[in-house]
Amino acid sequence: MSFDSTYTKELPLVESKTSFSEIDNVIAAPMESKPGKTWFLLLALSVTMLLFGAVCLGLTFWFGIGLWGNNQPVGWAFDITNFVFWIGIGHAGTLISAILFLLRQRWRTAIARFAEAMTIFAVMTAGIFPLIHVGRPWLAGYLLPYPNQNNVWPNFYSPLMWDVFAVSTYLTVSFVFWYIGLVPDFATLRDRTKAGIKKALFTILSLGWRNSNRHWQHYERTYLILAGLSTPLVLSVHTIVSFDFAVSVIPGWHTTIFPPYFVAGAVFSGFGMVSTVLIFVRKVFHMEHIITVNHLEKMNKILLATGSIVGYAYAMEFFIAWYSGNPFEMFVFINRAFGPYAWAYWTMISCNVIFPQLFWFKKIRRAIPVTLVIVILVNVGMWFERFVIIVTSLHRDFLPSSWGMFVPTLYDTGILIGSFGLFFTLVLLFARTLPVISIAEIKAVVPGAQPTHKHHTNGQH
Amino acid sequence: MEYIKKALPDKFAKTGWILLVLGIIILAAAFAVDSRRAFFDYLWIYMFMISIGVGALALVALEYLVGATWSTPFRRIDEFLAAIIMLLVLMVIPLFFGIHDLYHWSHNEIVSGDAILQSKSPYLNMNFFTIRTIFCLVVWLFFFFMMIRNSEKQDLTGDPRLTKRNNIFGTAFAPLFVITLTITAIDWMMSLEPHWFSTMYGIYYFSGTMVAAFSVTTLFAVRLKEGHYLDPKINNEHYYSLGAMMFAFNTFWGYIAFSQYLLIWYADLPEENFWLLMRWEGSWKFVSIALIFIHFVIPFLVLVGRSQKTNPRILKIMAIWLLFAHALDLYWLIMPTYNNAGAPLGWQELAFPFLVTGITMVVFNLRASKRNLVPVRDPKLESGLNFHL
Numbered sequence: 131m132s133f134d135s136t137y138t139k140e141l142p143l144v145e146s147k148t149s150f151s152e153i154d155n156v157i158a159a160p161m162e163s164k165p166g167k168t169w170f171l172l173l174a175l176s177v178t179m180l181l182f183g184a185v186c187l188g189l190t191f192w193f194g195i196g197l198w199g200n201n202q203p204v205g206w207a208f209d210i211t212n213f214v215f216w217i218g219i220g221h222a223g224t225l226i227s228a229i230l231f232l233l234r235q236r237w238r239t240a241i242a243r244f245a246e247a248m249t250i251f252a253v254m255t256a257g258i259f260p261l262i263h264v265g266r267p268w269l270a271g272y273l274l275p276y277p278n279q280n281n282v283w284p285n286f287y288s289p290l291m292w293d294v295f296a297v298s299t300y301l302t303v304s305f306v307f308w309y310i311g312l313v314p315d316f317a318t319l320r321d322r323t324k325a326g327i328k329k330a331l332f333t334i335l336s337l338g339w340r341n342s343n344r345h346w347q348h349y350e351r352t353y354l355i356l357a358g359l360s361t362p363l364v365l366s367v368h369t370i371v372s373f374d375f376a377v378s379v380i381p382g383w384h385t386t387i388f389p390p391y392f393v394a395g396a397v398f399s400g401f402g403m404v405s406t407v408l409i410f411v412r413k414v415f416h417m418e419h420i421i422t423v424n425h426l427e428k429m430n431k432i433l434l435a436t437g438s439i440v441g442y443a444y445a446m447e448f449f450i451a452w453y454s455g456n457p458f459e460m461f462v463f464i465n466r467a468f469g470p471y472a473w474a475y476w477t478m479i480s481c482n483v484i485f486p487q488l489f490w491f492k493k494i495r496r497a498i499p500v501t502l503v504i505v506i507l508v509n510v511g512m513w514f515e516r517f518v519i520i521v522t523s524l525h526r527d528f529l530p531s532s533w534g535m536f537v538p539t540l541y542d543t544g545i546l547i548g549s550f551g552l553f554f555t556l557v558l559l560f561a562r563t564l565p566v567i568s569i570a571e572i573k574a575v576v577p578g579a580q581p582t583h584k585h586h587t588n589g590q591h
Numbered sequence: 592m593e594y595i596k597k598a599l600p601d602k603f604a605k606t607g608w609i610l611l612v613l614g615i616i617i618l619a620a621a622f623a624v625d626s627r628r629a630f631f632d633y634l635w636i637y638m639f640m641i642s643i644g645v646g647a648l649a650l651v652a653l654e655y656l657v658g659a660t661w662s663t664p665f666r667r668i669d670e671f672l673a674a675i676i677m678l679l680v681l682m683v684i685p686l687f688f689g690i691h692d693l694y695h696w697s698h699n700e701i702v703s704g705d706a707i708l709q710s711k712s713p714y715l716n717m718n719f720f721t722i723r724t725i726f727c728l729v730v731w732l733f734f735f736f737m738m739i740r741n742s743e744k745q746d747l748t749g750d751p752r753l754t755k756r757n758n759i760f761g762t763a764f765a766p767l768f769v770i771t772l773t774i775t776a777i778d779w780m781m782s783l784e785p786h787w788f789s790t791m792y793g794i795y796y797f798s799g800t801m802v803a804a805f806s807v808t809t810l811f812a813v814r815l816k817e818g819h820y821l822d823p824k825i826n827n828e829h830y831y832s833l834g835a836m837m838f839a840f841n842t843f844w845g846y847i848a849f850s851q852y853l854l855i856w857y858a859d860l861p862e863e864n865f866w867l868l869m870r871w872e873g874s875w876k877f878v879s880i881a882l883i884f885i886h887f888v889i890p891f892l893v894l895v896g897r898s899q900k901t902n903p904r905i906l907k908i909m910a911i912w913l914l915f916a917h918a919l920d921l922y923w924l925i926m927p928t929y930n931n932a933g934a935p936l937g938w939q940e941l942a943f944p945f946l947v948t949g950i951t952m953v954v955f956n957l958r959a960s961k962r963n964l965v966p967v968r969d970p971k972l973e974s975g976l977n978f979h980l
Contacts, residue, residue, distance in 0.1 A: 232835075365846060369846075369850065373853075373854070373857075376854050377853075377854060377857040377858060378858070379858050379860060384854070384858050384860075385790045385854075386789045386790050386791035386792075386850065386851045386854045386855065387789075387790035387791045387794065388790075388850075388854070389846070389847075389850040389854075390791075390794060390846075390847065390850070438766060442769065442773075443790075446773075446790045446793065447790055450788050450789070450790045453711060453714060453788055454788045454862070455706075455707040455708075455710040455711055455786075456862065
């Protein structure tokens, strides 16, 4: 009996014949060469954006958040939108490094490091927003529960409080996970680097890694445990972010589907951002044979799945708003779709639900320019999703006398631009200072690196 | 290694038929005594059979959709169990006679005096309800026939194009599965309390269905292996993924259940919280608390480790445990509408265990008697058999 191997053969995770030293060279190249003009140009752009945001933020500190467009009834607007957006961006990293690891998806190795780094940067960016939104960020220390002289305790019933714990835990665990994965790579870099500060730094950071069997044993065990610990974090962080809205009794916010819907949306937006960045990285750093089209296709499949889950949630919310028979719920949803913010709503629907449906077609999944357009639309759509949820639910209060509109000011927009500036500055610095792909892990998935368990019955395979 | 088909023992079929007949007798007696209660029991049975039958078909589809190979040696179990879908068509008919006992939105005189029910009547009315039920059954039947036919044809021809065709069917079924399951959950269970609503409800039932489907697959996989009916190459490592999936979806259920509970509890709106308060009346309190431990805490603690997921004995016990948990969950969802004061538990409810095990065993046996227990010429089988952790 002969089997057709078309359906069982795994596509090679690293294309072309690649030697271990070639992998070292390719991945270490961005760190060992002087950055080109493009990189400096991009960095200049990012830093300019960052500085613009910093100026807007400085003025906000000086004059207060009255500079923003927030008002009554729209008390939450760009700040919380940006917070949720950036937290969401961070979700791809943990999903890739923890959940895909537990599910034995070996293709994750090529994209895990970058996604994890983006997680950390995104969470750092996100963390700014709740702090500045409180208006007096120098008092934010009271968010941490500690026995102080004033006997001031945070409100433990508030999901905003849970956010403090969830996000800081997430940042810590993501960072530890990222660093553990970097240790073998630091050792490789240490051995490649000639004496100097760089060598000293790599020596310290590699924690005396010698690639011994025992080291690897400990490493693998730690990695597995951290993956197990991070998995609930993928769910918990955005679940709690969704609680910020869903525990309230505001129509449009209070609905039970919010937790899984937010998590799916977060993974969706995270993959959108990872894809956006990696499409450039693989090109610029000549890593097309490591981050292959197959990787992008698989990410597109995840985008299709999560985008459809988000679509299910939109539909469900709309249906139940009608089914509930609650006139306030009904009004909020009809107002979302046809009210003054209808443009934002339909941007969200088309970017998050309609365009990703193109990924049903294999040709489109594998077409990189089309993918790039769609993933950028996903980023846009997911930002608008949070905007729609927050602003449209608030701008029509229960009494028509307290209806309002939200119009962003220069400072709102400036801080949003600044957050992108911060994120991309960090990404650009990372791309030049640390290995953007795990050197050690990618070596393990090169064809021929692992003993195969396949019993060869005939010479076909 | 060639697979040699071994017939299931007569005892299996006999036990199945005895349980089935006993179940029917109990149910018939229950109808004779108190038809309203019997309809609720019957709905409970029907929903459980959807979980098993449609859930099994979803697992078949899922394997094709994601291109999994580890599950190929076990796929026939789900293909056989999916045949329950054919029986669902028959099983649903008696339920239509009980619509008035089960759903008070079906009484026109009640609806006309209730503004909320009136506003819902474009959705909750007999015609549309029937259309939706038929739609769901047609979708399930169609994909059942297409996918199972292709898979069985492959046993004879070994044509790999059949796998490709099933990849398409599996992919198309995935969204339809979620949509039909949501419709089923809202129509047959959520509308028992027509004033109540929860956007999470469809996902809640979905998560329970997946737990039940993976559990029943695991149970059969372990039992069949113990009796040497499956390929001898299957070893303990093959069970790892089954255990992991059971664990993952059960934890997912816990997450969904907790989220739904917390949001309703926290907002404490009378239009929502009465549904939970109903489940806190009298002895329902104990069912609610038991559900937390039986469906989540205990399975979580037992299955969290790696060695448990490769231990067939533990997996077998946990599979039965989780099937019981899913039954308890459905009981908790359905029965409070029948009796709000306390959990009804009498001889009538015995129809449930007899019938669900009876139907499952009989259907499995009927399907297995003429078919291979292993998809012998599936191109993915070899890779599945050579699975290593």
